[in-house]
Amino acid sequence: MADGPMPLLRARGVTRRFGGLTAVSDVSLDLVEGEIHAVIGTNGAGKSTFINVLAGEIPITSGAVELLGDDVTTWSQPRRARRGLGRSYQRTTVFPRFTVFENCRLAAQAARQLAWNWWAPAAACPVSGAAANDALEKAGLAAIAQRVAGLLSHGQKRQLEIAMCLATRPRVLLLDEPLAGMGPEETDRMLELLSGLKAGHAILLVEHDMDAVFRVSDRITVMVNGSVIASNLPAAVRADPEVQLAYLGEGDAH
């Protein structure tokens, strides 16, 4: 790791407490361009909270977050997003009444907002239109760009969610369970998409589907009760007795 490329995102001792509960405890990790770094763990392990803290959606209690060399610990979410941090949500958050294209175009508009230009129609914006088409192409949605987002299948909505992320031209992607609720075929397509995104992006993937995680990840971090118990290459994590205990222990309780 020491001679690897410079990480695009660095988390150092990230901690988040809700009252007496420590949801995320002293988590450190690096996201490197060209890698999918998966964060796995049982329900309530603090994975989503961790993503929310990294994205700036909820404030950090202690620790630091560095994005593309900037210390962004105190930055607001929109500011981090404009610096190059994209995220997707566990629940689909597309704009259901807009077309697929307009969903992406609007997300892309964030890069060059021109909020005080009240006269020029947004539809004529060349910057956001090009970025949207580019993102749709990458996400494999170009053929259905003019469909209304709310009428898409679940799998397509999840793809659109990723496309909206890409439209903002991020360097770092935080993906919160992109495979949730997907069938096997849709899962395959999404994994292919994620593998293709490695080039040019550093990706943090939170996912429950273990098969999928081991198929695409370059590195895996395991969280239990807010703390990291293992962080290594997939084969090493699979063989780690502590990880096995954590997962099997959870199984025994039922």
Add this chain to the structure above:
Amino acid sequence: MIERARPLAASLAVVAVLVAFPLVASGFYLEFTTKVMILAIFALSLELLVGATGLVSLGHAAFYGIAAYAAVLLSPKYGAANFFWLLPAAVACSALYALVIGALSLRTRGVYFIMVTLAFAQMAYYVFHDTKLGGGTDGIYLNVKPAVALFGVKLVDVGKPLVLYYVVLAFLVLVFAFLATLLASRFGRALAGIRSNEQRMRAAGFPTFFYKLAAFTLAGALAGLAGFLVAVKDGFVNPEMLSWHESGAVLLMLILGGMGRLSGAVLGAFVFALLQLFFQWDAVFGSAAQHWQLLLGGTIIACVAFMPDGLIGLPTQWRAWRARERPGAANG
């Protein structure tokens, strides 16, 4: 293209009817229509918040009333103020109050936002109601109507009902065109995104608070324009302009007309005012006309129950109903 051309043609037809209306009407009808067009501007200003941005405010009358009071209080007691400075000054007062109230109330959401905007509007109401500033409960008179003059040359006399009618119509057309342009701009699309999913907009990189504050201030300013026109038209302002009844009435206009479309706000203002007039007609309703609020309220409840998208959504609702009845006609 057809989809875009049709609303434009409909809008032009409505404007043509309104331009021609004084040829066949005068007196009460002219004054009534002037008042309704002012209400339509007021409703359009709230539509920017409720329909376009998804912010339901129950205190919008404050901005309507403040500009009206400002118009009276900033006019010299025994002379005419210049229309071209009085209008911006009055609108600026409303915009400033909206900026302050927005900065505070936009930290809340949903029903809390409704209550906080209501509270700030009531605050403004009681300032005019309980202090001598604007004549207390009696209200205050605008003794001399503002002069529409440039470089000492008097252009038109807004004291004449016909002139005022056309001035108000011009403002209505301007406000409508302005909002239509605004909503299609990057700013307007961002508001639509905030209405649909604010969380996603923040994740994409939009500082949504400032967008909402800009929309709130602009809506306050446009409500102020409507209030200013009321002061010029009636030459009299009282605290009831700021009361929550007015805030509620303008919200009902939007609900009745249909939210999410500018034409819905205009249609809602006209239908609301006509219904109000209709139910007060004692030749039809006899003694029940004294309880017109009851009849109006019942009608609005029925409208909301049967037309969830408002009057402007009726054609769409009808087509959807037809498609359900004849499944072959459209793909289901």
